Amino acid sequence: MLLNSYKITRTLPCLADPEKIRVIAEVSGEIYEAFPYLNAVLKGCIYNHPALTLTIKKEGKLFTLHAHHITLAKIEDEKEAEEILIWLKDLINETYEKQDQIEPNYSMAAELKALDIFRLLPGTNCKKCGEPTCLAFAVKLVGREIEIGKCISLFSDEFKGKRNILLDLLHAAGYEVPGAYLESKEV
Numbered sequence: 001m002l003l004n005s006y007k008i009t010r011t012l013p014c015l016a017d018p019e020k021i022r023v024i025a026e027v028s029g030e031i032y033e034a035f036p037y038l039n040a041v042l043k044g045c046i047y048n049h050p051a052l053t054l055t056i057k058k059e060g061k062l063f064t065l066h067a068h069h070i071t072l073a074k075i076e077d078e079k080e081a082e083e084i085l086i087w088l089k090d091l092i093n094e095t096y097e098k099q100d101q102i103e104p105n106y107s108m109a110a111e112l113k114a115l116d117i118f119r120l121l122p123g124t125n126c127k128k129c130g131e132p133t134c135l136a137f138a139v140k141l142v143g144r145e146i147e148i149g150k151c152i153s154l155f156s157d158e159f160k161g162k163r164n165i166l167l168d169l170l171h172a173a174g175y176e177v178p179g180a181y182l183e184s185k186e187v
């Protein structure tokens with residue numbers, strides 16, 4: 001068994017939704033060996049092989065697996081966090097046990113689409129980035145023709161929640177994000 005146990009070590013306000021919480025759980029051992037197999041069998045996850053992170057999107061929530069801990073965002077309460085962690089533990093162990101039957105997938109950001117980015121942009125079409133619409137900006141961003149820092153509106157206090165989720169998503173997918181954001185990360 002790759003993941004024997006986990007322990008919730010921190011519960012913080014969710015950056016995207018003040019009514020919800022963000023939960024960090026330390027895991028026993030190192031779980032990163034399962035990531036390329038999970039990346040192969042799950043739809044919509046984002047694998048960053050050099051950084052050893054795997055982000056799973058499920059029912060509007062984001063679960064980011066690191067080598068030694070798991071971060072859950074947009075969680076109702078600790079009871080829901082426990083249920084998700086049990087689900088993740090079973091998923092990680094069952095997938096890792098079947099690794100002989102799975103072709104590992106090391107590709108990054110295969111599932112990150114312009115619409116994933118668009119939904120987290122301000123959506124005001126203010127043109128401050130030089131693009132005619134937020135959707136046009138998202139298309140260029142996913143094609144790595146423009147950087148997220150060009151969306152000036154996103155960096156106002158009004159869009160702090162969306163900004164944190166989008167920067168997490170982009171960072172997990174191996175995109176450039178502002179250095180100040182990385183320095184401010186709590187874990």
Ligand code: SF4
Nearest residue numbers: 126127129134137151
């Ligand atoms: S600056 Fe941001 S909010 Fe304004 S149009 Fe560009 S992507 Fe949309």
